[in-house]
Amino acid sequence: KNEVEQSPQNLTAQEGEFITINCSYSVGISALHWLQQHPGGGIVSLFMLSSGKKKHGRLIATINIQEKHSSLHITASHPRDSAVYICAATTGNQFYFGTGTSLTVIP
Amino acid sequence: KAGVTQTPRYLIKTRGQQVTLSCSPISGHRSVSWYQQTPGQGLQFLFEYFSETQRNKGNFPGRFSGRQFSNSRSEMNVSTLELGDSALYLCASSLGFGQPQHFGDGTRLSIL
Numbered sequence: 001k002n003e004v005e006q007s008p009q010n011l012t013a014q015e016g017e018f019i020t021i022n023c024s025y026s027v028g029i030s031a032l033h034w035l036q037q038h039p040g041g042g043i044v045s046l047f048m049l050s051s052g053k054k055k056h057g058r059l060i061a062t063i064n065i066q067e068k069h070s071s072l073h074i075t076a077s078h079p080r081d082s083a084v085y086i087c088a089a090t091t092g093n094q095f096y097f098g099t100g101t102s103l104t105v106i107p
Numbered sequence: 108k109a110g111v112t113q114t115p116r117y118l119i120k121t122r123g124q125q126v127t128l129s130c131s132p133i134s135g136h137r138s139v140s141w142y143q144q145t146p147g148q149g150l151q152f153l154f155e156y157f158s159e160t161q162r163n164k165g166n167f168p169g170r171f172s173g174r175q176f177s178n179s180r181s182e183m184n185v186s187t188l189e190l191g192d193s194a195l196y197l198c199a200s201s202l203g204f205g206q207p208q209h210f211g212d213g214t215r216l217s218i219l
Contacts, residue, residue, distance in 0.1 A: 030205050033208070041144075041213045042210065042213075044210070045210070048206070048207045086150060092205075093162070094163065094165065095142075097151065100150075
């Protein structure tokens with residue numbers, strides 16, 4: 001069993017739609033990260049969360065520590081949001097990664 | 108501020124050889140972590156160095172090793188290469204383990 005599970009694996013949306021990507025983890029974490037990877041490989045760290053909610057532009061990340069669950073929301077999606085979104089849980093000494101959600105936003 | 112720089116960008120090796128990859132972190136970042144990304148296994152944590160000491164290690168065989176220099180630059184070495192070592196190797200720097208990671212563009216290693 002993977003320590004971090006993401007859903008859905010693939011997601012296609014129309015421009016302007018509200019998008020949610022889910023992440024569940026089974027380990028005790030010190031923080032939960034959301035990463036974005038564009039074609040070609042470059043990875044950008046979007047959020048690091050240990051509780052509550054964070055917002056950056058059209059992106060919102062939430063975490064429920066009791067339920068061991070985090071969500072990444074994208075409001076008013078745009079084709080430039082097309083990328084792979086990866087959830088990562090960090091414990092005191094390990095990083096565990098989800099398998100990623102491939103998002104395609106169609107104009 | 109310059110980002111994380113990894114060299115080389117691409118490498119082709121044959122089975123049994125060894126390889127060394129290099130990573131220059133963002134100035135002021137003392138933590139450097141290495142990751143392997145493959146289509147089958149996704150992203151996996153290799154190890155983390157901080158102030159020239161390996162502090163954390165993932166579940167990889169001893170053929171994978173690394174070091175960090177006094178200027179925080181880091182190298183990763185893989186010995187006795189296997190076909191399964193073909194992957195994108197990513198380096199990331201940060202202020203500390205578990206902190207937001209700043210990734211380099213990676214080194215794509217192909218084993219023939």
